[in-house]
Amino acid sequence: MAKVEKKRALNEETLRDFLRGMLLIRRFEEHVEERFRAGDLPGFLHVAIGQEAVAVGVCQAMEEGDVFASTHRAHGHTLARGTPPKAVMAELYGKIEGCSRGYGGSMHLYDLERGNFGANAVIGGGLPHVTGAGLAFKLRDEPRVALAFFGDGATNIGTFHESLNLAQLWKTKTVFVCENNHWAESTPGWQHSPVWDDMSKRALAFDMRSIKVDGQDVEAVFEAAHEALEFARSGEGPVFLDVETYRMHGHFIGDPQVYRTKEDREEAADNDPITRLRERLALGDDEFKAFDDQANQIVEEALEFAQNGTDPQPEDALKNVYA
Amino acid sequence: MAKVEKKRALNEETLRDFLRGMLLIRRFEEHVEERFRAGDLPGFLHVAIGQEAVAVGVCQAMEEGDVFASTHRAHGHTLARGTPPKAVMAELYGKIEGCSRGYGGSMHLYDLERGNFGANAVIGGGLPHVTGAGLAFKLRDEPRVALAFFGDGATNIGTFHESLNLAQLWKTKTVFVCENNHWAESTPGWQHSPVWDDMSKRALAFDMRSIKVDGQDVEAVFEAAHEALEFARSGEGPVFLDVETYRMHGHFIGDPQVYRTKEDREEAADNDPITRLRERLALGDDEFKAFDDQANQIVEEALEFAQNGTDPQPEDALKNVYA
Amino acid sequence: MTYREAVRDALGSAMRKDEDVFIMGEDIAEMGGSMAVTQGLLEEFGPERVRNTPISEMAIVGAGIGAAMAGMRPVVEIMYEDFLTLSLEQIVNQAAKHRYMSGGQLKVPLTVRTQGGAGWSPGAQHAQQLEAWLVHVPGLKVAYPSMPEDVRGLLWTAIYDDNPVILFEHRLLYPVKGQVPEELEPIPLGKARTIREGTDVTVIAIGPLVHRAVGAAKQAEEEGISVEIIDPRTLQPLDEDALVASVKKTNRAVVAHEAVTRMGFGAEVAAVLQYKAFDYLDAPIERVGAKFAPLAFAPVMEQFIIPQPEDVLAAIKRTVGK
């Protein structure tokens, strides 16, 4: 995807790039679901279907040199930041061509070259990292920012609060991106957080600047993320990005969602960020199909690459324990 | 101390009782300092000098059946709740007549009979307990409240946030009493918390009701605590009590306070809650001295009792590990 | 009855009997827990007693402690035992010590259930076996049942024990079926179970390794080695007498668990046995456990790390010099 010119409205071509990015994630995730159901993929997998605009909007606003931490729901962030789909898919297959060489898996995608400090399967686990990395950038006076993605459910864990406190206190170069998709596994927002309908309140306890944004509108996400990143980059302090979004599918692949009403699913489906962007760009069926075909092709190539990848040797398990 | 009649202004006799309670704590702590310096007392000791109005105001507002959790700075809370000074002092001496039978020490005072669920030497350690106890009271529909004391420094630890979140979500019968004395050991408020000058902001992240009060004014503390307790007791939800107070002495006995300015100490000294109450009651020197003598006498008796207390047998150490 | 049903039955039975018992944990209500263990309990007991919690392991355990101190018998669930790391302050400094620090005034009748385990590529943060840590903490009781009957009886006992009990389950055990008595029978904490009698070597195994040891024992038998298997079931208190008696009989011992060998529970067992059965041992005590690495994702590496039946068999053979 072409890098967006900063400080001016997004042009059509950029938005088309965003669409490509979002479609890549969507089709990637759909293929992953399909392959998991076919019994191809080991482990626990969580897809980001419905949340593609957050991944693309935020990651496109990041600069080279910025770093980030992701979560159990990491495919989208990783693809949006430019890690080749082949390397991501190969990781899900546990191949040495994978972005974590087969050691990590879906919940532990890494790509140091692109500043991916790791998807974290412990809720809140990456938040202190970006606080510390943001501190390092500040101490060294580097124009870099450390950013973390996390969900609404993650705002309940102590690690979240300790990290925000420290970041604000020390004005680290950090951005905290809360993807509020209204669910933590089977637990709806109202059942896990007293401020579930306005997560920006979480930042009040630290006097931290927060920016609220509609996560289904990729342009808005990009603008807000850009603003947050530049604020943090300038050394003025961290920012809490409160993103409203939707989880269109189950928590994990295979989740029957017994806990979820039809209305709730429909509401999510009605807020498809790809449909939104397609309408914004007024794309006809053919035009859209061309984008879509391209995305599917990339994913199919990735799949083939991954399926033909190399299994590690059993004894490789004893490598990389220490540097 | 006589139990205060609820829902009306405090009468003079009640305030005199409060003064007795505060003086008891002050003289108790002074004797403890003196005995520690003399080499009599083992362990780490933290006195509550300057914070007596909080202990007395809050504990007097509690009802029989209410429970509470305290901190490393626990002597005041424990005395104010009615545990005999002899039992507290004996505990500091590690005697079996102590309120924790010599197993606990200064940082682990207990008195189950009076609802003291324990002083906790881990910052934040008692906060989830009062959340859970407040939940139990709610589940059983009992008119009881669980209350926790903690310092400004404790508002930085994850346990604090997790506890407030859970309490508010479940509307447990809990009151959180933050004694903001502007210091966490050697670390001033501005160096440990971005909202150190208005701790009630900590409650905003949970939409929790908060009440701010001047902790050097025992009447005000009593009124605020009473309001908080009744709100929680009614089942409407927990309350965050934001109490401004002063630590007049060092963090622990023996602390040279190299980190503290003369001005800061003077400001604390100028805000002595005992002086405030004495003025409010317009007590003459003689009258005050009578109160004071009484307090000193109680403490001296406690000291004698403790010094003549019984040492546990070494093998007693293996008792009480399991119920 | 499966192991999963056995856990559910113990929880349901205790809640039916006793208003003071309630359960809380992440996603245990509508969803029935991430391993479907608590399915159906919400319907029977309602949301007050089957409580979904926010993601806050410290507060979950700590609130359980508070409710226990206030006289209830809460059972809390930590979804994966890796997340015990988020709640250890409350388990180790609080639950384990309140009775002691109060000189015997308080009690904390709390049960903490958790589960983990490899064998399905969960990756390095969703499969650790941490039971050894808890065994190091005076004031806690620790159980790790391997059979449906045991988990049902021990969980029941844990709930009614006046001390904090940590109960470890293993994901691969949930579908395992086993005979259980019609009536729920409490099983005392601290009593080992002899899974299989034998004369040449004693395998002391816990959790999934009990089942892997059974496989290994069958193979060993074909090679003429008679294997006794003992499952301590409770790690704290530990039924040292049963272990020692068996080893005095067989003169050889293998200790097996899925946790990392280094500093794992097998170290304690080996230390006890070499001390109490020193003159009876004809061979060094073998330890079987995970190799020294975090759990890799790729299945071939994962399987290499965790102990397999063949690893138990190889250890058995070494003890008899084959």
Next chain:
Amino acid sequence: MTYREAVRDALGSAMRKDEDVFIMGEDIAEMGGSMAVTQGLLEEFGPERVRNTPISEMAIVGAGIGAAMAGMRPVVEIMYEDFLTLSLEQIVNQAAKHRYMSGGQLKVPLTVRTQGGAGWSPGAQHAQQLEAWLVHVPGLKVAYPSMPEDVRGLLWTAIYDDNPVILFEHRLLYPVKGQVPEELEPIPLGKARTIREGTDVTVIAIGPLVHRAVGAAKQAEEEGISVEIIDPRTLQPLDEDALVASVKKTNRAVVAHEAVTRMGFGAEVAAVLQYKAFDYLDAPIERVGAKFAPLAFAPVMEQFIIPQPEDVLAAIKRTVGK
């Protein structure tokens, strides 16, 4: 130089040499730490590099990890090792595993210093010895030096090691004096130190027990027993060869630490020795550690719980049948 000064010297020297080294922890700046270890460093290096933190052990360690991943070499302090329980998620699931889970891409050159220890009635929440837990975690290195020279050299090495290293200090050791070389000499992780040579029994001791063992050895000598003392210094990696070689020579072993005996580090050492020196052992390996209780406050009970020189002596005598 005292042990305290040795720690301070290692920190100061590293910070002087290298802009990437900085320290953070509670009250380490103006106050110089709760044990006065970091006194003077604020004055020399300023508040950017000597950072007072809020009370938030998880974030302290986790921020250290993040800064380390970003290329720095932070040294963080956990004021009391009991509070490790609040940060284990970051130490165990994060610091220890990032390199592995990333397939070798990342490194985490973080040092975590902490201290604890009984002997001054700190009570049950301020004195636990938890080194055994960390030894169970692949990806971590663990050191527990007993001498000024060792703590200086090992801390230096820890700071420059590209892996997370947890360094345990003991409060009673801070005033202990010892010879140190003029120039700071790095000491490799994983090399034991022979404290004293002897022929009848090997005492493997760590932390304060090294010093208590020295006292016991002198008394034993008077009774005609020649005691060798080895301090592994690093618990992970463990210098098994040195321990085994010594025991093969003396044919008897005692393992001593202040932590609770059950599931303590001594269990691992005993398990290793009985395995690797099976044919050489003339007596069961003795373990000396704290009795199975939280640390009581009253001095008489506290002293009863923690291992004394007499306990080491008694264990020595048992090994030689006296």
